[in-house]
Amino acid sequence: MQIVNLSIFLPQLLVPIHPLLATATKAENAPIVLTAVLLSLVVIYIASKIGGELSKKFDLPPVLGELVGGVVVGASALHLLVFPESGANASDSVLMTILQMIDNLSPEAVQSIFESQSEAISILAELGVIVLLFEIGLESDLRELQKVGYQAAIVACVGVVVPFVAGTVGLMYLFHLSAIPAIFAGAALTATSIGITSKVLSEIGQLKSREGQIIVGAAVIDDVLGIIVLAVVASLAKTGEVDIFNVIYLIVSATVFLLGSILLGKFFNNSFVAIADKLQTRGKLIIPAFIFAFFMGFLGNAIHLEAILGAFAAGLVLDETDKRKELDQQVIPIADILVPIFFVTVGARVDLGVLNPAIPENRQGLIIAAFLIVVAIIGKVVTGWAVFNQPGINRWAIGVGMIPRGEVGLVFLGIGAASGTLDKPLQAAIIIMVILTTFLAPPFLRLVFKQPVEVEEVVEVKQPADVAG
Amino acid sequence: MQIVNLSIFLPQLLVPIHPLLATATKAENAPIVLTAVLLSLVVIYIASKIGGELSKKFDLPPVLGELVGGVVVGASALHLLVFPESGANASDSVLMTILQMIDNLSPEAVQSIFESQSEAISILAELGVIVLLFEIGLESDLRELQKVGYQAAIVACVGVVVPFVAGTVGLMYLFHLSAIPAIFAGAALTATSIGITSKVLSEIGQLKSREGQIIVGAAVIDDVLGIIVLAVVASLAKTGEVDIFNVIYLIVSATVFLLGSILLGKFFNNSFVAIADKLQTRGKLIIPAFIFAFFMGFLGNAIHLEAILGAFAAGLVLDETDKRKELDQQVIPIADILVPIFFVTVGARVDLGVLNPAIPENRQGLIIAAFLIVVAIIGKVVTGWAVFNQPGINRWAIGVGMIPRGEVGLVFLGIGAASGTLDKPLQAAIIIMVILTTFLAPPFLRLVFKQPVEVEEVVEVKQPADVAG
Numbered sequence: 001m002q003i004v005n006l007s008i009f010l011p012q013l014l015v016p017i018h019p020l021l022a023t024a025t026k027a028e029n030a031p032i033v034l035t036a037v038l039l040s041l042v043v044i045y046i047a048s049k050i051g052g053e054l055s056k057k058f059d060l061p062p063v064l065g066e067l068v069g070g071v072v073v074g075a076s077a078l079h080l081l082v083f084p085e086s087g088a089n090a091s092d093s094v095l096m097t098i099l100q101m102i103d104n105l106s107p108e109a110v111q112s113i114f115e116s117q118s119e120a121i122s123i124l125a126e127l128g129v130i131v132l133l134f135e136i137g138l139e140s141d142l143r144e145l146q147k148v149g150y151q152a153a154i155v156a157c158v159g160v161v162v163p164f165v166a167g168t169v170g171l172m173y174l175f176h177l178s179a180i181p182a183i184f185a186g187a188a189l190t191a192t193s194i195g196i197t198s199k200v201l202s203e204i205g206q207l208k209s210r211e212g213q214i215i216v217g218a219a220v221i222d223d224v225l226g227i228i229v230l231a232v233v234a235s236l237a238k239t240g241e242v243d244i245f246n247v248i249y250l251i252v253s254a255t256v257f258l259l260g261s262i263l264l265g266k267f268f269n270n271s272f273v274a275i276a277d278k279l280q281t282r283g284k285l286i287i288p289a290f291i292f293a294f295f296m297g298f299l300g301n302a303i304h305l306e307a308i309l310g311a312f313a314a315g316l317v318l319d320e321t322d323k324r325k326e327l328d329q330q331v332i333p334i335a336d337i338l339v340p341i342f343f344v345t346v347g348a349r350v351d352l353g354v355l356n357p358a359i360p361e362n363r364q365g366l367i368i369a370a371f372l373i374v375v376a377i378i379g380k381v382v383t384g385w386a387v388f389n390q391p392g393i394n395r396w397a398i399g400v401g402m403i404p405r406g407e408v409g410l411v412f413l414g415i416g417a418a419s420g421t422l423d424k425p426l427q428a429a430i431i432i433m434v435i436l437t438t439f440l441a442p443p444f445l446r447l448v449f450k451q452p453v454e455v456e457e458v459v460e461v462k463q464p465a466d467v468a469g
Numbered sequence: 470m471q472i473v474n475l476s477i478f479l480p481q482l483l484v485p486i487h488p489l490l491a492t493a494t495k496a497e498n499a500p501i502v503l504t505a506v507l508l509s510l511v512v513i514y515i516a517s518k519i520g521g522e523l524s525k526k527f528d529l530p531p532v533l534g535e536l537v538g539g540v541v542v543g544a545s546a547l548h549l550l551v552f553p554e555s556g557a558n559a560s561d562s563v564l565m566t567i568l569q570m571i572d573n574l575s576p577e578a579v580q581s582i583f584e585s586q587s588e589a590i591s592i593l594a595e596l597g598v599i600v601l602l603f604e605i606g607l608e609s610d611l612r613e614l615q616k617v618g619y620q621a622a623i624v625a626c627v628g629v630v631v632p633f634v635a636g637t638v639g640l641m642y643l644f645h646l647s648a649i650p651a652i653f654a655g656a657a658l659t660a661t662s663i664g665i666t667s668k669v670l671s672e673i674g675q676l677k678s679r680e681g682q683i684i685v686g687a688a689v690i691d692d693v694l695g696i697i698v699l700a701v702v703a704s705l706a707k708t709g710e711v712d713i714f715n716v717i718y719l720i721v722s723a724t725v726f727l728l729g730s731i732l733l734g735k736f737f738n739n740s741f742v743a744i745a746d747k748l749q750t751r752g753k754l755i756i757p758a759f760i761f762a763f764f765m766g767f768l769g770n771a772i773h774l775e776a777i778l779g780a781f782a783a784g785l786v787l788d789e790t791d792k793r794k795e796l797d798q799q800v801i802p803i804a805d806i807l808v809p810i811f812f813v814t815v816g817a818r819v820d821l822g823v824l825n826p827a828i829p830e831n832r833q834g835l836i837i838a839a840f841l842i843v844v845a846i847i848g849k850v851v852t853g854w855a856v857f858n859q860p861g862i863n864r865w866a867i868g869v870g871m872i873p874r875g876e877v878g879l880v881f882l883g884i885g886a887a888s889g890t891l892d893k894p895l896q897a898a899i900i901i902m903v904i905l906t907t908f909l910a911p912p913f914l915r916l917v918f919k920q921p922v923e924v925e926e927v928v929e930v931k932q933p934a935d936v937a938g
Contacts, residue, residue: 030887031707033588034595035770038763045760052750062750102771116588119502123589126503238500281521281531283805290806291514294507301504302571333799334806336752337759418499 029113036099036117041341043080043095044121047073048340059203061193063406064438066340067431070347081348083118085418090114121345122418126307128342129411131335133227133308134293136407137315138328140220142262151387152217158386159218159402160225163189163379170375175368179242181426184416187233188430189376191226192219193406193438200442201401206449211394214387215401226408227312228254230415231305237421238304254305258313261296265317268292273321286330289318308411346414350431354424365425372433377403377440396448404441405434498582505568505586510810512549512564513590516542517809528672530662532875533907535809536900539816550817552587554887559583590814591887595776597804597811598880602696602777603762604804605876606784607797609689611731620856621686627855628687628871629694632658632848639844644837648711650895653885656702657899658845660695661688662875662907669911670870675918680863683856684870695877696781697723699884700774706890707773723774727782730765734786737761742790755799758787777880815883819900823893834894841902846872846909865917873910874903 051069052062073080075088080095082088090096090110096117100110168186171177177185197219201207207216232250236242272292276285293314300310318327355365384399413430416422422430520538521531542549544557549564551557559565559579565586569579637655640646646654666688670676676685701719705711741761745754762783769779787796824834853868882899885891891899 030591031770031776034592034776035767037592037596038599038767038770038776042760042764042767045756045763049748049750049752049756049760053748056749119585120589120592122499123503123506123592127506130507234500279518279522280525281518283518283802283809286802286805287514287518287809291511291518294514295511298504298507298511301500301507307500307503307507330802330805333752333755333802336755336799337803340752340756 066343070344074348076352128338134311134315155218156221159383188412191408261313369429535812539813543817544820597807603780603784606781624687625690628852657881660877730782838898
């Protein structure tokens with residue numbers, strides 16, 4: 001407090017020149033930053049649990065509820081959790097106002113604490129998405145993928161290329177967006193959610209059908225493609241310009257990085273198991289695994305791709321070891337506490353107010369949102385007609401099965417929002433696209449598999465509470 | 470990059486006035502901050518694992534190795550991990566120099582990334598110590614404590630009061646330190662390490678002896694006392710003055726907070742179990758537990774005590790539920806990845822160079838270190854003579870058994886260093902005190918239990934590799 005007050009008597013000029021003064025203030029604020037971080041985490045966890053459980057009750061994927069929970073506590077509604085990147089100040093944050101009352105802080109101190117807290121939560125969210133991708137990597141089975149083969153690969157490629165091209169070109173020529181945000185938004189349309197798709201398929205008993213196998217295989221492949229696309233697009237956003245050689249370099253380096261680490265991983269696997277077997281102290285499996293995952297993440301960032309690409313590659317590699325199950329078991333609680341931070345902050349960063357139809361200036365944003373949703377749906381439905389040599393296959397089912405977007409789409413949104421590439425209406429449009437495709441896919445899928453009535457009944461009989469609720 | 474360069478053309482004055490400019494730079498640096506955090510975590514994990522495993526090999530507690538690993542990578546030796554609070558700049562950090570080469574950054578950008586990275590690692594370390602205390606709380610059994618009774622309580626109180634008073638008074642009157650740092654350093658001498666003590670006792674087969682039971686009981690009680698003392702002392706350090714009413718208020722509020730939460734916890738227990746049983750989505754046990762722990766931590770901070778006191782109370786409360794074992798299981802991997810960040814950064818923050826005996830100005834610091842070590846040992850050895858009504862008891866064994874300091878002493882050091890209360894020589898003196906008491910206790914304990922030769926042989930026969938190594 002003393003030093004904060006002292007700074008009032010100093011000319012403003014002195015503050016940035018004497019870094020020691022700034023550091024002293026920071027050290028003094030440190031316990032309050034921790035208080036703010038703890039309170040933010042409490043808000044995040046409560047939002048994620050209430051949202052997740054409500055989703056589950058309505059038979060929707062919990063991740064959707066976590067996202068909506070984030071929207072509720074964030075910039076759109078309660079303002080408990082807001083971020084300075086969107087132009088918010090400490091006074092816009094209800095949480096900061098609470099802290100200011102408790103600790104009787106000066107406005108400058110609150111602003112500094114607000115920025116430190118936001119940065120800490122952002123880093124935790126980024127560690128969350130890294131752990132999420134590491135876990136997805138651990139759960140993706142490379143051998144299974146090879147079995148589904150060409151059909152799934154073609155469906156995946158069509159399902160990546162069509163929405164990406166249609167989205168980007170449409171945004172640039174119909175809505176006159178500049179190239180980088182258009183490419184980013186187009187890319188956010190590419191990746192089907194494995195989790196949501198496979199859950200719905202298993203609920204309607206179609207997971208092991210020909211269509212189900214192709215859908216799941218394609219969803220896994222387009223996740224990988226999506227992560228490569230993200231690495232390329234995020235890197236373009238950093239330099240701020242689209243240079244064809246740079247694009248080629250990025251695509252090649254992302255592919256080489258991923259394939260190279262999988263190939264090298266086959267050798268590394270044995271040493272990893274040998275090291276983990278030798279260690280005697282606590283964390284003997286999880287710490288070497290995290291050293292590997294974080295180092296790969298660092299490498300991914302260092303070669304100007306994305307940390308999550310490295311973490312995903314690390315997961316794919318360690319999936320091949322004997323330790324897989326034990327590791328999976330230990331990653332689960334870590335993911336449980338870190339991943340919700342990512343999904344909730346993605347939701348919290350978005351201000352749905354920018355799409356309020358009552359305000360005339362918002363029309364453009366609403367039209368863009370509608371456009372993205374149409375492209376997102378049609379761009380995936382057409383994939384059903386990419387299947388060949390499969391007489392009698394249900395092409396509608398495959399196309400509709402590919403519709404739901406989820407985790408990876410949100411990763412695009414999170415990175416685009418944090419880097420400032422996506423403006424507010426575009427962020428809101430993408431989050432609505434993710435929410436709507438996820439909401440619509442389950443009933444559509446039941447419809448095209450032509451068993452809507454029976455399934456509804458089974459669900460109702462199983463959970464009578466839902467009928468009342 | 471563009472905006473960083475732009476700031477050169479602007480008068481220095483403008484930078485703090487236009488927060489949007491600063492934010493833009495921050496957003497641009499964000500991916501590099503993440504790269505820096507990932508690389509720091511890789512360094513921290515490697516240091517903790519190498520240190521921990523080497524300690525284990527030499528039959529010492531792993532936490533000591535993690536601490537020494539931190540010293541090696543930190544300000545004392547490799548300079549991979551340094552912190553701005555100690556006056557270090559980005560150019561002092563080897564890790565930042567590596568990043569600067571990879572990303573070709575301007576000196577201003579590197580400094581800003583360095584500060585953000587240090588802040589993120591500090592928050593992760595603080596979350597680590599919160600999880601650590603939550604876990605210690607989960608593992609402390611209140612009913613066991615009640616059994617050991619008065620003897621242990623008296624040993625604990627003597628073992629807290631004697632080193633605290635002797636240390637504080639000695640530092641103030643012999644070495645002319647001002648009150649706050651003297652009290653902080655004195656308080657750092659109070660808490661015996663449960664983990665280290667009980668491990669050594671079990672190795673020499675004395676855990677269930679009368680002496681062993683009193684030692685372990687007293688170690689648990691003085692951990693609790695130590696955490697209360699820490700909450701009080703850290704709060705004094707924040708206000709910067711010792712006011713007798715404030716001290717009384719703090720002691721009362723810390724005790725009431727701890728006892729109150731345990732009593733209220735008895736009611737809360739059932740609702741916690743009921744909630745956890747109702748939840749269906751991932752993290753249904755760990756997320757409610759962390760909401761509770763973090764909220765208690767927030768409360769602890771909000772009433773100007775410490776977050777760790779709240780986390781410890783939360784652990785004690787949840788220890789009483791049926792979910793205890795399941796929860797313990799899930800907290801372990803989370804603690805495994807967060808707690809080492811705390812111990813390694815505590816070691817890394819300390820610059821042992823300030824005790825280099827070759828430099829004459831360091832003599833004072835060295836003498837203080839020697840004084841603290843003597844007080845730390847004698848202050849605990851005398852506790853043996855506090856035992857009454859126990860004819861034939863080995864008083865030396867009890868006194869020596871209380872010597873090793875560990876986690877809680879390091880928590881004092883970490884908080885004192887981060888808040889700037891402890892100057893560099895005092896930090897170095899405390900870390901040497903913790904290391905030496907932990908090193909010395911095992912052989913001393915074997916000596917006073919009068920079975921040095923046999924035990925050594927058993928250990929050698931069990932682990933023949935150690936003799937060669």
